[in-house]
Amino acid sequence: MNYENKIILAPMVRIGTLPMRLLALKYGADIVYTEELIDWKFLRSKRRFNDGTIVFRTCEEEKKKVVLQLGTCDEARALKVAKLVEHDVAAIDINMGCPKEFSIKGGMGVALLSKPDKAYQILKTLVDNLSIPVTCKIRILKTPEATLELVNKLVSSGIKAIAVHGRTKDERPQHAVHTDIIHYVADNISIPVIANGGSKEIEKHSDVAIFKEMTGSSSVMLARAAEWNCSIFRKEGLLPMDTVIKDYLKLAVDYDNSPSNTKYCIQNILRDLQETPRGRQFLESQTLEQICSIWDLGGYCLEKQSQFQKMGIQGRWQVCP
Ligand code: FNR
Structure with missing residues (x-):
């Protein structure tokens, strides 16, 4: 896995499931992150082929480009999960940026930034025992110097790249992104920095290069810009919303995505347009x-579902209340 000059789909809970990851790859993303998966939830699951409640679903097509992001506060558990998927994914990332109460209370996400020894230990354990690259995704601290000191410690574990979201743990998406702090980190470390946090300013593909330049980073990771219109990854330009929804729906059908997750992702593409008659029908x-x-695409959906049933794959998601 090479982290130079890449455009990456960021980890996003409920958005970054298999159909969205495949859509991002289809449109030109180089690497795709899974949504954050919590270690102990993963350890309670069993490996199945097309059956059971889905914690993580993947396929051959994304194998060399998918990064599994873990939420964890414990190196032994993190390693157990990583070993379960070591031959199915391209890399493992540790979430050190989530500011949600659930993560902080569990000592995960942004909580790890105030426990650098623990954060280092998790990364080092994974680096020493896995055959695939390990990375982490952080938020910045209050000053460039404090951020760099922390980053240097994390880098010394042997990670292959670091994603830096240019906001502090108390800043929200509407706050300006501190491109200068990302730049300072990128200037002073030797592994690739993946710049994140620029979606408000990234409205078209060429804006990605501007954000890369402003942050002096190796690569750029997009969350909201991709959530709203995944064709942001297309060099040829944005596609109309309905085309993106159709492309997404085909993948959701092909990979038997759950109706609730499919609906959630489309809601986040439609946003205000849910108020239209079509939106209300949706x-x-x-x-x-x-x-x-x-x-x-009703016909397409029925045809695929009957194919699945003939092949013996349960049409489980379609058995609705
Ligand atoms: C996120 N983010 C996030 N980050 C992370 O490390 N793991 C995760 O599972 C999630 N989940 C998530 C869900 C949704 C719906 C959003 C919008 C965001 C944060 C995300 O990866 C990113 O750091 C921020 O959104 C800032 O980048 P953008 O949106 O400016 O590109």
Whole structure:
């Protein structure tokens, strides 16, 4: 895995499931992160082929480009999970940036930034025992110097790259991103820095290069810009929203994504447009077929589902209340 000059789909809870990752790859993303998966939830799951409640679903197509992001506060548990998927994913990333109460209370996410020894230990354990690259994703601290001191410690574990979200733990998405602090880090460490936090300013593909330049980073990672319109990864330019939704829906059908997750992702593409008559029809839909019909893909959905059933793959998600 090479982290230079890459455009990356950021980890996003409920958004970064398999269909969205495949869509980002189709549109030109170089690397895709999974949503954060919590270590102990993962350890309670079993490996299945197309069956059971899904914690993490993957496929051959993304194998060399998918980074599994873990939420963890414990190196032994993190290693156990990483060993379960070591041959299925391209790299493992540790979330050190999530400011949600659930993460902080569990000693995960941003809590690790105030426990550098623990953070280092988790990374070092993974680096020493895995055959695939290990990375982490952090938020900045209050000053460039404090951020760099922490980053140097994390880098000394042997990680291959570091994603830096240019906001502190108390700053929210609407706050300006501190490109200068990302730049300071990138100037002073030897591994690739993946700059993150620029979605508000990234409205088209060429803005990605501007953000890369402003942060002096090796690569750029996009979350909200991709959540809203995944075709931001296309060099050829943005596609209309309905085209993106159709492309997304086909993948959701092909990979038997759950109706609730599919609906959630489309809601985040539609945003204000949920107030239109079509948007309201969408909000009332419950099954994958009902969602697909709104974008003229009802026939496609039924055909695929009957193929799956013939092949013996349960049409479980379509058995709705
Ligand atoms: C996120 N973010 C996030 N970060 C992370 O490390 N693990 C995660 O699972 C999530 N989940 C998540 C869900 C959603 C819906 C959003 C919008 C964001 C944070 C995200 O990866 C990124 O750091 C920020 O959104 C800033 O980048 P952008 O949006 O400016 O590109």
